[in-house]
Amino acid sequence: MSAAVRPRLAVWKFSSCDGCQLTLLDREDELLAVAEAVEVAYFLEATSGVVEGPYDVSLVEGSISTPHDVERIQEVRAASKVLVSIGACATAGGIQALRNFADLDELASIVYAHPSFLSALDTSTPIADHVPVDLELRGCPIDGRQLLELIGAVLAGRKPVLPAHSVCVECKSAGNVCVLVAHGEPCLGPVTQAGCGALCPRYHRGCYGCFGPMESAAPESLAPALASVGLDEADQGRLLRTFNGWAPPFRAASTVRLPDPRRRTT
Amino acid sequence: MTDALVTTAAFDALLGALADDGRRVIGPRVRDGAVVLDDLDGVADLPVGWADEQSPGRYRLRRRDDDAHFGFTTPSTSWKPFLHPAREVVFRARLDGAGFEVTPPDAPEPLAFIGVRACDLAGIAVQDRVLGGGRFVDAGYAARRSDVFVVAADCGESGPTCFCGSMGTGPTATTGFDLAVGERLGDEPRFFVRIGSARGAALLERVEHTPATEADRADARAAAARAVAGQSRSVAAGEVAGLLARNLEHPRWDEVAERCLACTNCTLVCPTCFCTSVEDSVDLAGTEAVRSRRWDSCFTLDFTALGGAPVRGSVRSRYRQWLTHKLSTWQDQFGELGCVGCGRCLTWCPVGIDLTEEVAAIGATDGAENPGGTPS
Incomplete structure (x- = not known):
């Protein structure tokens, strides 16, 4: 592949912590291969050198949480051939979508000395709520192997292998002992999308759903199992409402379990 | 001779003989709060003194008040991961000038399975017919399966989730093994070993053993009867x-x-x-590809x-x-x-x-x- 025809890669940040972008930089063994395969045209986390668009592939990290975000994502979309939203913020609104269940003014008054300087939307929402998204990578943060698979697939013009089934598939394939059944550990694996390699269960921790809802996720069906290992309704709601609480299946199941603070606001 | 008694030390020597023959010896052992199937170095690796409690949606280990090696029911996994693995390479391909070079997967290592329950022997037999029989033989499965040395372990008790009795598959192994062991506890613990094949008999000859008596056979039959009687679940297999x-x-x-x-x-x-599903992956340079098959x-x-x-x-x-x-x-x-x-x-x-x-x-x-x- 000659340098002249390398596809242009851009990495964009919206409301986020940068952890997903760093996942790319963390792939130290493959980073040179990535740099050979694509022209890193816009990636402020890695380089201040900026190449003008348009871009062949844009990786978009972060959620839409300010009026400025709303405008900027349109520009990114217009400049991008393939737009990939990466991470729980970009695909579901992220942790900051907790505000969607609360009163922004009240929260801001608690957190900031001078909230009047803020210019924020009432909600934190995924990229796909604002512009068409071609592909998404789940996770908080995303998985480095999935990111490389996605870049490789886009370069080869094929569909990336990003299964939407449960984390349980990865646990059973790895030979992990089920932490929910054998240890009584609350685990969202049966309703959460695979891709992390069952990272937490591998270390005897329950899955907390950072990859968001799997295909046909059924958190209501999982609730009796969570209750049987000692998680009351409110705890079930909080577990579902951590990283991907605004994703519809988790939102619905958590909303019936947690009182809405806005209703309590006086 | 169709059966014999061996001591725990002799059973350990038997596992050693299988390893000496170049086999990877796999059997039940405790890991992460469950009986799993993994590599064994000897009988001490078996779940000595452990029992399991199983019910729908729940599994726990508990201590037994004896030193039984096979005092649990079914391990958390079947033997499927070793014969029909969760992921296997179908082939690798590398761009080579104008064409590409294809590398087949590595040849499998010879295996010995220790402590296979009768239900799991039946499960292996089902997969033998599905993957290893018929018009389309799965080459990878057939290669891994062809030479497995099987030591079955008869069940002396059943768990609440067992229903092999109604399916006609257990609790006593009747076919598909080289050797089958039943554990006799007490002051002089022994393994009652039944011979299922010529190479099973040959392996037994390599370790110390004594003749079994009619009383040992009666004990084994009684244990099997107790195991079946302990089963509360059933499926009407004929209907x-x-x-x-x-x-x-x-x-x-x-x-x-x-x-x-x-x-x-x-x-x-x-x-x-x-x-299974088949997945392809290609490296970023576009020169190395792997086709793999996963559950x-x-x-x-x-x-x-x-x-x-x-x-x-x-x-x-x-x-x-x-x-x-x-x-x-x-x-x-x-x-x-x-x-x-x-x-x-x-x-x-x-x-x-x-x-x-x-x-x-x-x-x-x-x-x-x-x-x-x-x-x-």
């Missing part, structure tokens, strides 16, 4: 295929779909479920995705597909049922869906249909 076939619109399918997570655990722990499940949407949409979109249709294949259409396809009564799908279902209970519920209202029908 279930017809029952499910004529109840495809039964309202129970809707009811179980409300509880089912479609998480795939039942299919992945099942010793007979064999479905899939009739519970995933991708599994029936055709033309961009799944054929079985509802959980109802996916659960029904699984149960009717296992207990009904498997018979049409392979001439036997696809269930061996090991009970793992009950234990390892996070919400404890019990196959025997679902079958019983349909049987109790045989012929019932939803008024107006249900979309499949």
Whole structure:
């Protein structure tokens, strides 16, 4: 592949912590291969050198949480051939979508000395709520192997292998002992999308759903199992409402379990 | 000679002899709060003094008040991961000038399975017919399976999720093993060893053993009878295929779909479920490709995705597909049922869906249909 025809890669940040972008930089063994395969045209986390668009592939990290975000994502979309939203913020609104269940003014008054300087939307929402998204990578943060698979697939013009089934598939394939059944550990694996390699269960921790809802996720069906290992309704709601609480299946199941603070606001 | 007694030390020597022959010796051992199947260095690695408590959706280990090596029921996994692994390379390919060079997968290592339960022997036999028999033999499976040395372990007790008695697969191994051991506890612990093949007999000759007596055989028969008597669950193996076939619109399918997570655990722990998907990966330079095959499940949407949409979109249709294949259409396809009564799908279902209970519920209202029908 000659340098002249390398596809242009851009990495964009919206409301986020940068952890997903760093996942790319963390792939130290493959980073040179990535740099050979694509022209890193816009990636402020890695380089201040900026190449003008348009871009062949844009990786978009972060959620839409300010009026400025709303405008900027349109520009990114217009400049991008393939737009990939990466991470729980970009695909579901992220942790900051907790505000969607609360009163922004009240929260801001608690957190900031001078909230009047803020210019924020009432909600934190995924990229796909604002512009068409071609592909998404789940996770908080995303998985480095999935990111490389996605870049490789886009370069080869094929569909990336990003299964939407449960984390349980990865646990059973790895030979992990089920932490929910054998240890009584609350685990969202049966309703959460695979891709992390069952990272937490591998270390005897329950899955907390950072990859968001799997295909046909059924958190209501999982609730009796969570209750049987000692998680009351409110705890079930909080577990579902951590990283991907605004994703519809988790939102619905958590909303019936947690009182809405806005209703309590006086 | 068809049987013999060996001491624990002699049984240990027997495992050593298998390793000396260049085999990877695999058997039950305790890891992460469960009996798993993994490499054994000797009998001390077995779950000595451990028992398991299994019920739908729940598994716990507990200490026994003796030093039984096989005092548990079914290990958390079947032997499937060793014969039909979760992921295997089909081939590797490398760009080589104008063409490409294909490398087949590595040859498998010879295996010895220690402590295979009768239900799991039956499960292996089912996969032998599915993957190793018929017109299309799975080459990888056949290569791994061809030379496995099998030491079965008869069950002296059953767990609450066991129903091998009703499926006719256990608790005593009758075929498909080189040696079968039954454990005799007490002041002079011994393993009662039955010989199932010529190479089993040859291996036994390499370790110290004494002749078994009629009393030892009677003890083994009594243990098997106790194990069967301890089973509270059952499936009417002779009737279930017809029952499910004529109840495809039964309202129970809707009811179980409300509880089912479609998480795939039942299919992945099942010793007979064999479905896979094929994945291709290419390195970033586009010069090295790997085609691999991984476990899939009739519970995933991708599994029936055709033309961009799944054929079985509802959980109802996916659960029904699984149960009717296992207990009904498997018979049409392979001439036997696809269930061996090991009970793992009950234990390892996070919400404890019990196959025997679902079958019983349909049987109790045989012929019932939803008024107006249900979309499949």
